[in-house]
Amino acid sequence: MILETRGIGKTFGSVLALRDVSMGxxxxxxxxxxxxNGAGKSxxxxxxxxxxxxxxxxxxxxxxxxxxASPRDALDRGIATVYQDLAMIPLMSVWxxxxxxxxxxxxxxxxxxxxxxxxxxxxxxxxxxxRDVDQPVGTLSGxxxxxxxxxxxVHFGARVLILDEPTSALGVKQAGVxxxxxARARDRGLGVVFITHNPHHAYPVGDRxxxxxxxxxxxxxxxADITPQELTALMAGGAELExxxxxxxxx
Amino acid sequence: xTITADERVAxxxxxxxLLIRPELGAxxxxxxxxxxxxxxxxxxxxxxxxxxxxxxxxxxxxxxxxVALLMIGGEFDLSAGVLTGTSGLILVTLATRFGFSxxxxxxxxxxxxxxxxxxxxxxxxxxxxxxxxxxLGTFLMLQGVNLGVTKAITGTVQVSxxxxxxxxxxxxxxxxxxxxxxxxxxxxxxxxxxxxxxGATWVLMRSTAGNWIFAVGGNEQAxxxxxxxxxxxKIALFMxxxxxAWLVGSILALRYTSVQANIGIGQEFIxxxxxxxxxxxxxxxxxxxxxxxxxxxxxxxxxxxxVFLGWxxxxxxxxxxxxxxxxxxxNRLVRRYAEEVRH
Numbered sequence: 001m002i003l004e005t006r007g008i009g010k011t012f013g014s015v016l017a018l019r020d021v022s023m024g025x026x027x028x029x030x031x032x033x034x035x036x037n038g039a040g041k042s043x044x045x046x047x048x049x050x051x052x053x054x055x056x057x058x059x060x061x062x063x064x065x066x067x068x069a070s071p072r073d074a075l076d077r078g079i080a081t082v083y084q085d086l087a088m089i090p091l092m093s094v095w096x097x098x099x100x101x102x103x104x105x106x107x108x109x110x111x112x113x114x115x116x117x118x119x120x121x122x123x124x125x126x127x128x129x130x131r132d133v134d135q136p137v138g139t140l141s142g143x144x145x146x147x148x149x150x151x152x153x154v155h156f157g158a159r160v161l162i163l164d165e166p167t168s169a170l171g172v173k174q175a176g177v178x179x180x181x182x183a184r185a186r187d188r189g190l191g192v193v194f195i196t197h198n199p200h201h202a203y204p205v206g207d208r209x210x211x212x213x214x215x216x217x218x219x220x221x222x223x224a225d226i227t228p229q230e231l232t233a234l235m236a237g238g239a240e241l242e243x244x245x246x247x248x249x250x251x
Numbered sequence: 252x253t254i255t256a257d258e259r260v261a262x263x264x265x266x267x268x269l270l271i272r273p274e275l276g277a278x279x280x281x282x283x284x285x286x287x288x289x290x291x292x293x294x295x296x297x298x299x300x301x302x303x304x305x306x307x308x309x310x311x312x313x314x315x316x317x318v319a320l321l322m323i324g325g326e327f328d329l330s331a332g333v334l335t336g337t338s339g340l341i342l343v344t345l346a347t348r349f350g351f352s353x354x355x356x357x358x359x360x361x362x363x364x365x366x367x368x369x370x371x372x373x374x375x376x377x378x379x380x381x382x383x384x385x386x387l388g389t390f391l392m393l394q395g396v397n398l399g400v401t402k403a404i405t406g407t408v409q410v411s412x413x414x415x416x417x418x419x420x421x422x423x424x425x426x427x428x429x430x431x432x433x434x435x436x437x438x439x440x441x442x443x444x445x446x447x448x449x450g451a452t453w454v455l456m457r458s459t460a461g462n463w464i465f466a467v468g469g470n471e472q473a474x475x476x477x478x479x480x481x482x483x484x485k486i487a488l489f490m491x492x493x494x495x496a497w498l499v500g501s502i503l504a505l506r507y508t509s510v511q512a513n514i515g516i517g518q519e520f521i522x523x524x525x526x527x528x529x530x531x532x533x534x535x536x537x538x539x540x541x542x543x544x545x546x547x548x549x550x551x552x553x554x555x556x557x558v559f560l561g562w563x564x565x566x567x568x569x570x571x572x573x574x575x576x577x578x579x580x581x582n583r584l585v586r587r588y589a590e591e592v593r594h
Contacts, residue, residue, distance in 0.1 A: 072478045083476060089469035091536045092462075100466050101477035103459040110459045 002027055002062060002191045003048065003079060003160045009056030010043050017043040020057065021217040023210040025160060025191040030182060032202035033195045034235050035212035041195050044212070045162050048193065049081035050074030080158035082149040084165040090138030094130060095119040097137050098152050118155070126151040126184060143174030147181045154185055161185055162193045167201045179205050199231045211235060273530030274542030276581035277549065280528060280574060284549050288556035295552075295559045298435040305437065308551025309444035310499050312544045314518070315525035316444075316451045317495035319543035322526050323455070324488045325468035325535030326375060326382040330367065330389035331496050332518030336397050338364050338500030339510040346416035348404060353418035353505075361497050367393070368493025372486030394516060401512035411509030419505070426498075427506035440502050444544065447495065451540035464488065469536030524571065525550055528578040549574060 004024035010017050018040040025031040035041045046052040047059065050068030058065050061077050068074045071081070088097050098119040104111040119133045128147045130140070137145060146166045153161050163182065167175035182205050186192050196202050202209065209226060211218035211234050218234060226234075289296040295304070314331060321328055338360040345356035371389055375382045401408060413419060426443070429436040455461040463484045466474035475481045496515075504510050527533065528549060529542025553570045557563075 071476055075478060081476070083473075089466050089473050089536065091469045091532075092465050096462055096465065100462060100474065101479045103462055105459065109457050110462060112457060 001025065001060070003193070004060040004063075005044075005048075005054075005057060006060070007057035008044075008047060008054045008059060010047060010052060010054050016215055018047070018054075018215050021210070021212065022057075023208075023217070023220055025193050025208075027159065027191050028186055028189050029207040030186050030192040030194055030205050031208045031210065032206035033193060033210045033212060034197065034199060034202055034231070036197055036235065038214070039212040040215040041197075041212055042164070043215075045081065045164055045193070045195055048074070048079065048162055050079070075156075078157060078159035079162065080153035080156065080160070081162040082146065082153060082164065082166065084168065088137040088140075088145050088149060091136055094123075094133040094135060094137055094140070094148060098122070098133075098148065098155075102156055122151050122155045123148065126154065126181060128181070141174060142170050143177045146170075146178045150178075150181045150185055154188060154190065158190060160191045160193065162195070164195050165197070166194070167196060167198065175201060197235070199228060199235055203228045203231060273537060273539040273582070274545060275530070276578045277529045277542045277545040279581065280549050280578055281545050281552075284552050284556070284574075288552055288559065292556065292559040295556055298433065300555075300559065302435050302437045304551040304555035305441050305548070306551070307554050308548045309438060309440040310502060311518075311521060311525060311550055312444045312547030313440075313447045313495050313499050314492075314522045315529070315543040315547045316448050316540045317492045318522040319526035319529060319531050319538050319540055320451055320455065320464060321488045321492050322523070322531045322533070322535060323468045323538040324464045324485055325471065326485060326488065327386060327523065328371060328489060328492045329383065329386040329519045330371065330393055331386075331492050331522055332515035332520075333390055333393040333397065334364055334367055334493060334496035334515070335500035335503065335518070336510065336512070336515035337367070337393050338497040339504035339514065340397055340401060340410060340512065342501055342504045343410040343413045343508075343510050344401070344404060346419075347410060347412045351416075353413070353416050353422040356416070357422065357501055360501065361494070364493040364497035364500075365490050368490035369486060371493075372482075372489035375489070376482035376485050390519065394513075398512045408512040409509055410512075413504060413508040419508075422501075423505045426502045443498065443502070444547075447498075448540055448544040455540055460484065460487070465536055467535075521550065521571075524575050528574060530582050546578075 001024040006022050007020045009019040009021070021040070021044060023031060023033070033041055033044060043052065047054045050071045050073050053067060059067065061079070066077070074081070089100070092100070095116045099115045104114045104118070106114070116133055123130050123133070126147065128144070128151055130144065130148070137148070140148065150161065150163070166178050166182075170178065179201060182192055182194060186205075194202065194206065207223055208220055209223075209231060210220045292300070294300045314335070318328060318331060341360040341363055342353070342356045345351040345359055346353050351359070367389060371382070371386055374380070374385045378385070398408065401410060404410070424439075426439065428439045430439055430442065455464060463474065463479045466479050467481045467484050471481050500515075503514070525546035526538065526543040528546035529539060529544070531538030531543065550571075553574070554567060557567055557570070
């Protein structure tokens with residue numbers, strides 16, 4: 001396991017946002033974190049990303065217990081997070097976004113030529129087809145934006161990539177594009193934590209599945225142990241779904 | 252593979268690349284205003300006339316460029332105008348009433364100005380209050396201090412007599428002197444302005460800090476998430492504006508050898524207007540230092556051009572407002588065009 005949690009928990013004042021969640025991600029594997037709104041997905045990834053600190057359980061990187069002081073701290077250990085909404089700065093060009101926060105230097109200056117060249121090369125290596133790295137990110141589609149963010153994390157030597165609902169705001173085709181880049185990152189040997197509330201996106205690409213409900217884990221399953229139907233049922237709370245079906249039935 | 256990707260880049264074209272530059276609106280404005288005044292006034296287009304309208308452009312431009320950087324970083328500084336007064340008052344008061352020579356007096360002014368900039372930045376980044384409110388507070392406080400302290404020390408609302416202070420000649424030559432070019436004397440402030448504009452442009456386009464400035468103005472949270480030191484960047488920007496205020500305050504104090512306690516009030520909006528004419532967005536994350544410098548030239552031209560034409564100086568304000576509206580509209584159209592076609 002590159003990244004692992006054991007019985008991790010977090011409270012905000014009197015609110016138990018997360019309790020006793022255990023999960024892990026290996027190199028070259030995709031661990032999907034599934035849950036409905038308010039299940040604790042965001043809290044979990046914020047702990048993994050170093051934004052929040054856990055106050056119960058343990059967090060391990062390469063089997064060693066750690067406590068991230070900041071997002072930078074997590075990044076320095078190779079854990080990169082791509083957030084759903086704040087991944088990119090719309091008015092800035094693709095290459096400026098690509099190197100934001102880790103600009104290549106040439107003496108005192110920002111090596112602009114290198115930044116342009118490397119951004120173009122890295123995007124192409126991931127199979128991302130962008131017309132012009134000088135165009136503002138705001139002119140890219142949602143899927144392209146997520147893809148650029150993924151390519152950026154891969155370039156900066158991320159060993160674990162945490163993706164916060166990368167497909168949730170996208171149409172079917174765009175979501176497919178992003179899933180393909182997730183698979184490509186996995187094939188390059190990264191561990192991927194893929195947060196989603198859509199089991200249809202999670203199942204094809206995932207190797208392990210962690211289900212969250214109301215801040216608690218409903219268990220972690222390998223792909224062999226669970227079918228897509230079971231996954232969907234578990235996620236929605238099987239009983240609740242049946243109840244709903246009953247309610248909606250014609251009299 | 253390489254060729255296909257590059258072909259699509261090529262058909263973006265030079266015209267489009269120029270069009271999406273933030274300073275385009277300002278350049279068009281510059282040409283229009285110059286032609287307007289130059290066509291009617293031979294003095295306006297003479298070397299002496301150019302030296303004449305470049306001078307107000309220079310002192311305004313130094314401030315506009317610093318304010319543009321701050322605005323690209325997503326913040327305002329309403330205290331910048333009054334701070335030019337504070338810096339000048341400290342210089343003249345220390346040099347004429349407390350036996351300082353000019354250089355140490357300027358140094359004290361610099362330290363105080365940078366302190367004010369640091370305080371502005373610290374309050375804004377720590378409290379997350381809008382900088383509009385925070386610097387409105389500093390603006391009023393400084394305005395009060397400028398008047399109150401000056402009155403308490405001199406009994407009037409101005410301090411004067413800097414000419415007699417030791418070190419005046421040297422400092423005056425460097426900050427307020429003139430340079431002969433082809434028989435016309437230009438204010439040395441113009442050189443400072445060019446220097447500040449070039450430096451700011453380099454920082455924005457070619458330095459790491461420039462990338463951070465665009466980022467904190469464009470989306471501060473996103474910037475912080477990828478490790479940009481957002482608070483430090485913003486504090487540095489406030490201190491840059493304060494530095495510019497000190498430079499301009501010192502230039503004006505050394506030039507006139509006296510300072511009015513109410514100097515600089517109302518200028519803060521002129522700086523912002525020049526920056527906006529130069530292509531800065533009020534919402535941050537977009538703009539240019541050269542644009543702001545050009546915005547300042549437009550002001551200098553109008554300021555002096557109206558006098559050359561023998562018009563009533565009151566028309567300057569009308570002109571100001573019209574320029575601001577036109578430039579903002581032009582910038583918006585250009586940006587929309589640039590983004591539409593790119594899809």
